[in-house]
Amino acid sequence: MIKTVDLEKIFVVRDQVVRAVDGITTHITPGEVVVVIGPSGSGKSTYLRCLNGLETLTAGHVHIDGVDLANRKTDMNKVRREVGMVFQQFNLFPHKTVLENLVLAQMKVRKRSRKEAEIKGRALLEKVGIPEKEANYPSQLSGGQQQRVAIARALAMDPKVMLFDEPTSALDPEMVGEVLEVMKQLAREGMTMVVVTHEMGFAREVADRVLFMDYGKLVEEGTPEHFFTEPKEERAKLFLRQVL
Amino acid sequence: MVLLSIVAGLWIATKRIDYTWRWERIPQYFAYHSEDVKTINFDGHVTKIDKKGDLTTVTVKNDIGGETSSFVIDTKTANVSVDEYLMEGDTVGSTREWKAGPLAHGLWVTLWISAVASVIGLVIGVVTGLCRVSQNLTLRQLSITYIEIIRGTPLLVQLFIFYFFLGTVLNIGRLPSGIGALGIFAGAYVAEIIRAGIQSIPKGQMEAARSLGMNVPKAMVYIILPQAFKRTLPPLAGQFISLIKDSSLVSVIAITDLTKSGREVITSTFAVFEIWFVVAFLYLILTFTLSQVVAWVERRLAVSD
Ligand SMILES: Nc1ncnc2c1ncn2[C@@H]1O[C@H](COP(=O)(O)OP(=O)(O)OP(=O)(O)O)[C@@H](O)[C@H]1O
Numbered sequence A: 001m002i003k004t005v006d007l008e009k010i011f012v013v014r015d016q017v018v019r020a021v022d023g024i025t026t027h028i029t030p031g032e033v034v035v036v037i038g039p040s041g042s043g044k045s046t047y048l049r050c051l052n053g054l055e056t057l058t059a060g061h062v063h064i065d066g067v068d069l070a071n072r073k074t075d076m077n078k079v080r081r082e083v084g085m086v087f088q089q090f091n092l093f094p095h096k097t098v099l100e101n102l103v104l105a106q107m108k109v110r111k112r113s114r115k116e117a118e119i120k121g122r123a124l125l126e127k128v129g130i131p132e133k134e135a136n137y138p139s140q141l142s143g144g145q146q147q148r149v150a151i152a153r154a155l156a157m158d159p160k161v162m163l164f165d166e167p168t169s170a171l172d173p174e175m176v177g178e179v180l181e182v183m184k185q186l187a188r189e190g191m192t193m194v195v196v197t198h199e200m201g202f203a204r205e206v207a208d209r210v211l212f213m214d215y216g217k218l219v220e221e222g223t224p225e226h227f228f229t230e231p232k233e234e235r236a237k238l239f240l241r242q243v244l
Numbered sequence B: 001m002v003l004l005s006i007v008a009g010l011w012i013a014t015k016r017i018d019y020t021w022r023w024e025r026i027p028q029y030f031a032y033h034s035e036d037v038k039t040i041n042f043d044g045h046v047t048k049i050d051k052k053g054d055l056t057t058v059t060v061k062n063d064i065g066g067e068t069s070s071f072v073i074d075t076k077t078a079n080v081s082v083d084e085y086l087m088e089g090d091t092v093g094s095t096r097e098w099k100a101g102p103l104a105h106g107l108w109v110t111l112w113i114s115a116v117a118s119v120i121g122l123v124i125g126v127v128t129g130l131c132r133v134s135q136n137l138t139l140r141q142l143s144i145t146y147i148e149i150i151r152g153t154p155l156l157v158q159l160f161i162f163y164f165f166l167g168t169v170l171n172i173g174r175l176p177s178g179i180g181a182l183g184i185f186a187g188a189y190v191a192e193i194i195r196a197g198i199q200s201i202p203k204g205q206m207e208a209a210r211s212l213g214m215n216v217p218k219a220m221v222y223i224i225l226p227q228a229f230k231r232t233l234p235p236l237a238g239q240f241i242s243l244i245k246d247s248s249l250v251s252v253i254a255i256t257d258l259t260k261s262g263r264e265v266i267t268s269t270f271a272v273f274e275i276w277f278v279v280a281f282l283y284l285i286l287t288f289t290l291s292q293v294v295a296w297v298e299r300r301l302a303v304s305d
């Protein structure tokens, strides 16, 4: 489903070279839930953003369903329809109602009729548990509700993969649960997911595989049982001691 | 209180210079009753007088050719009777109607010149603003050059260049040159406002739009520009209010706008003070109306806050 080969992303800011992602090779299979963890600044967000082409690759390849994002001829917009993304800051469209947020891209990108798009949008709002908010504007919703709308908005495009970049980090603690619940349900339904998170509980419970990143490198990878109980690498042990 | 004392002070000051105010002469320059006298250009007989309320139709038959002509006149002014003989040049009657005076005409010219120039300015501004934030270096530098040139030279000079140079070279009239100059002038300022508006939208909005598969133009049209427009409404309104006021400069290339009409009326009335006060007041009405409309739009858009 997603294959990254020697993926590299280097930022150069005023002669400062930051190797944000430094040679990552993995293979994510359909239906798999992969959780990416690591210290702050280790390149998790950058890695995720490379997977849907929000960052241009410095070197290496990302194959999504066999399509190579490093190939200049690849139509990024086509790829991005198949890859949903949920951001830490929700990034809902503040000038549109909740339902419009879900409908817009369906109509403009997937070329669905308004009726079809609204039916789909309402069904998804039902699914994430806030059907009654469809006529509200994002600013009138709580953080947890906004993030659930953002998830619904991504799902409305019928993506094959969902990327989550710290979806609960900007939320008040009492709202984290409702968002994680939606994500767990998605995982149970067999959605392929790549999740950057600091929620170790979620990683333990839902992940099929954990990737541990540090300084842009993939330091350790394995099942949650393996990673949380007997990590091999010193840096992973150190990190776990700090967060657990 | 403060206002009152200022007005009182002005009144005393004008008393001292012995100026006779003649406000009563102003209204006729807005609208006046004009009399249109109908005369005949042949010798003939009145064959029919058809009274219908305030209007009367008089039919006259030419004595030589035999053909008939009809005249519609006000009943009150009808001073002929059936079978009366009329000579060439005689009056059948007259009609009276309201005609717009020079001030009303000038106001109208100012209004539509400003409106057309605003639309041009908005279109140029949005396009240039988009170029200004585009990835393309050539587009960016072109737009910066345009903005710098327009903002760095006086509008009056631009008007002269447009009228005397471009007007002659491209053979366009004074109205198109005036409107064009105003629109291009406003466009440079609008472009900077739009640029600031676009850049004030968080980067996440563009990323969210793109991650849904929208291309850059779609993301701009549906996501970025609507939000930027909402944020830039107050400065844009200020710009268009400036444009209305700046449009008074087109009077130097002999376009009969409100300011020029005012000057013309003064040459025939010598009511210098009154006319300039009235002209100022008319500009104020235009700008105030615009700012009220914008405030209303702003309130409408504020529902999503
Ligand atoms: N647009 C950018 N320009 C320059 N440097 C960047 C940019 N984006 C990220 N970086 C740098 O790349 C490195 C990795 O950043 P990234 O955001 O991927 O880390 P992260 O693991 O997501 O951290 P966090 O847990 O804090 O979100 C950091 O050193 C960061 O400063």
Ligand SMILES: [Mg+2]
Binding pocket: A044, A045, A046, A165, A166
């Ligand atoms: Mg991050």
